[in-house]
Amino acid sequence: MNGLILKIDCPDQHGIVAKIASYVADYSGNLVELSQFTDDQLGKFLARVQIDTTNLSVDVEDFISGFETLGKSLSASWHFRRQPYKMRTALMVTKTDHCLNEILWRTSLGEMPIEITSVIGNRDSCRKIAEQANIPFHLIDMDGDKKEDGFRKINEIIKEEKVELTVLARFMQILPDWFCKEHSGKIINIHHSFLPAFIGANPYRQAYERGVKLIGATCHYVTSDLDAGPIIEQKVQRVQHFHTPKDLMRLGRDCERDALARGIRYHVHDRTIISENRAIVFPD
Amino acid sequence: MNGLILKIDCPDQHGIVAKIASYVADYSGNLVELSQFTDDQLGKFLARVQIDTTNLSVDVEDFISGFETLGKSLSASWHFRRQPYKMRTALMVTKTDHCLNEILWRTSLGEMPIEITSVIGNRDSCRKIAEQANIPFHLIDMDGDKKEDGFRKINEIIKEEKVELTVLARFMQILPDWFCKEHSGKIINIHHSFLPAFIGANPYRQAYERGVKLIGATCHYVTSDLDAGPIIEQKVQRVQHFHTPKDLMRLGRDCERDALARGIRYHVHDRTIISENRAIVFPD
Amino acid sequence: MNGLILKIDCPDQHGIVAKIASYVADYSGNLVELSQFTDDQLGKFLARVQIDTTNLSVDVEDFISGFETLGKSLSASWHFRRQPYKMRTALMVTKTDHCLNEILWRTSLGEMPIEITSVIGNRDSCRKIAEQANIPFHLIDMDGDKKEDGFRKINEIIKEEKVELTVLARFMQILPDWFCKEHSGKIINIHHSFLPAFIGANPYRQAYERGVKLIGATCHYVTSDLDAGPIIEQKVQRVQHFHTPKDLMRLGRDCERDALARGIRYHVHDRTIISENRAIVFPD
């Protein structure tokens, strides 16, 4: 379908839906799907509008630029995305490949409209998988004092390859502040725990010692506040006392694959809006 | 909040959302929540609109009656409900009381905006519970050839008590055709199985014999086609080989309570629209 | 069924199961169910054995006392419970009644083999519910400096009523250290959060602000380390951005009722063994 997705975020006020829907109707757009959320606590209106542009009476470009008058009058931030669309996406990895595999497989199936520009690893372990899928692999050394330099290189790659979304698919390095800020809202991480989490190095060991009955994973946007960015998706799984930390890791992998795949899918379909420290998600 | 809920169902056509939202805005209604679904297969547009009427520039009655021109021009069926609202609800039971208890408890907590007009039983077992909650209890004999007569009496009670919703809270009699038709879309049942189901008398025995790993319950609207009405909610629960049919029944009760409570809640908040044999549900 | 449940906990060693099972068989007990867990990390063997004593060739008392030789030779801790059995249980509450209601209802249905000795509240809110169920209600003032005194009174009640299990069914006071220690392994709490948790006063508000996608509840044994006792059961539920903190509280109640009911059930059926800071649970 030829179409547009509009994401909009503005102070709550009188008649917003009427104004937006009328703008669409006035130029013969067909409003296919409207998802809206009024955040009473913040006094904000947030919406995602999917528009079929097949019968549009004006050029799509003119439709988009003409929205500016309305958008400004609402004091809104907004964004149009033309469809069909494939988001240019870089995947960052370290050693483990289950999340990488999951994304590759779902992409090949057409489940996720992304174009994977490259796989970036600070270890060489995932090179073969990337190459079998005909995707460039960049090995970036980050050991010891090469970390800062490594992130600068990654930043260059991201710019050169015109990357719009960076996915940390079990990338085990903490991102520097400047990197998080520069790509704010454009980095998705999968955290190997149900957040809020066991703090520290080995959540599965801690989960075992505490005897939790459910373990999970959390897909979230990355902010400079470690593991505290807006949550996009979470998944849990039942466990029992006989599951060793290694079993928990195995079961956790399934949570991670699922939560990350859903999180990416929501993002690339423009189904998320970041609002303060929350991600508003209109799931499909 | 003083408000209105509009449910509307019409052939899909150009500019519907714009027209509805503009109508609301024109009279200073505040569109608090809009949930919409375009059914491509049926060519239908379905929506639920929640309107804050605090600042309405006209009388609510005039706002409602004035909508007729627009509604007709869209060839729509629609319905307005004024809020706050308590739906007059009759509960029908036989022997088991877990669903009855659940509804009473949630109602007392304010989770379900219903006013229970009476409990109607074809056995006396639930009388005490009803009376402790200060709700009239009607015992209707339905044994043998008194069944048809019993349903006529129930029909009268429903009319006298101005019942808007009848909930079959583990009521173990099959409803006659005329009764289903007369109260179409206004009877909710809880089926003690995940539908489509093991056909026949004892689903838990069958589930045991087949060794299923999940059992469930289904909350649905009643139609004259037994157990085949539009599904509102379903709930499942994991089981294992050592669960006897009696255990399955115990675990099934939890599914039933949960699915029924959610189903009723969706209905009384006007979050369901019946469309052919499906229930469109905009969950909260 | 006339029977015995044996719980046993000993250092892992050669031939334990053979010895226990042979002891049972030697006196014509019928080993109906054996659940066992070897904790490699602690070098411990833990088991629950259900024995049908119908055809026992000796007196049950003699069977129990005769086990001592074997138990000691294994350096074990063990416990026999005769069945049928109803555990004397006190319920402690503050204002909210959903957990209380759940326990009363399930007990009346025979789902939980407990005898509720009394309901103890530091507010009067739940008195009516207790009295309708013909259960004594004790109001214990705990405000301000009366707290320590209150817990002494509760301790006396527990002794007088020969209480074996104390359930904190949304009891909102922190228990003093001496109380936790005196009743170690005999107090079950329901925590209104998925543990590890948002720390502090209002987990639902925090969950809202963080935008979590799942909320939960945790049933655990009480230790003097607040909210860090062995976890018996956990339950989660999916939520979305539009759920207000009040909605989260409503949905959380369902998790609490379910996790607490299961936790109690496991305990009174002797399906839990506390091992360090974990609860080994052999679920049914």
Next chain:
Amino acid sequence: MNGLILKIDCPDQHGIVAKIASYVADYSGNLVELSQFTDDQLGKFLARVQIDTTNLSVDVEDFISGFETLGKSLSASWHFRRQPYKMRTALMVTKTDHCLNEILWRTSLGEMPIEITSVIGNRDSCRKIAEQANIPFHLIDMDGDKKEDGFRKINEIIKEEKVELTVLARFMQILPDWFCKEHSGKIINIHHSFLPAFIGANPYRQAYERGVKLIGATCHYVTSDLDAGPIIEQKVQRVQHFHTPKDLMRLGRDCERDALARGIRYHVHDRTIISENRAIVFPD
């Protein structure tokens, strides 16, 4: 770990656990895990025993053969499996590859102790995936009247390659009776529906039309009674009205991958015992 897994199935009788555990202890085996189920309805005792043979006082072969006297005295069927063990497994496919991919990935990760002997397809679609994983691919033409012949060829392949387990990983042909019988208990299928199911060709279309709120998949042993073999594992997933049949298929794939992977894992770890039409599963 060097070990043995014993699966045993016999009429319920006095002292079975004592006899088995004593046999193990007598020859210095270490009983690591014992899972047992007494089926009261069938009067049967079923168990899985995991034995660490590191300190066995006799040859493993002698330990196994010596069990015969005890086994016969119990009128049992039993089976020993030596560990570590990789089960020789053939994967049968048609066009779709998600289940195939899942099994390959989990196998490569060591999650499933199988050795994939070959991939057998009645279409060529999965050849590339098999070959990238260095697994032989057999294309077997089954169109029209070549079906019977095709199954004979598959039967030969299975014999030649000494296959112990055949997995129908979305294989879209109905197996002939003789084939089901010859490999009874050794064929696992993934059914793209929660069983009992919508009967007929397109369960996702039917699920859509009925408006179900949960869809699922069922992993089961294949018997000549189509889709009615013993269920090993089931998985469901929540869906909503806006999910098209195509969406349901996408979400169903996730259920299928998960249920099949777990089902195979249980089987190859000897965690299943078929008992009449049920699969007793001792999950890990």
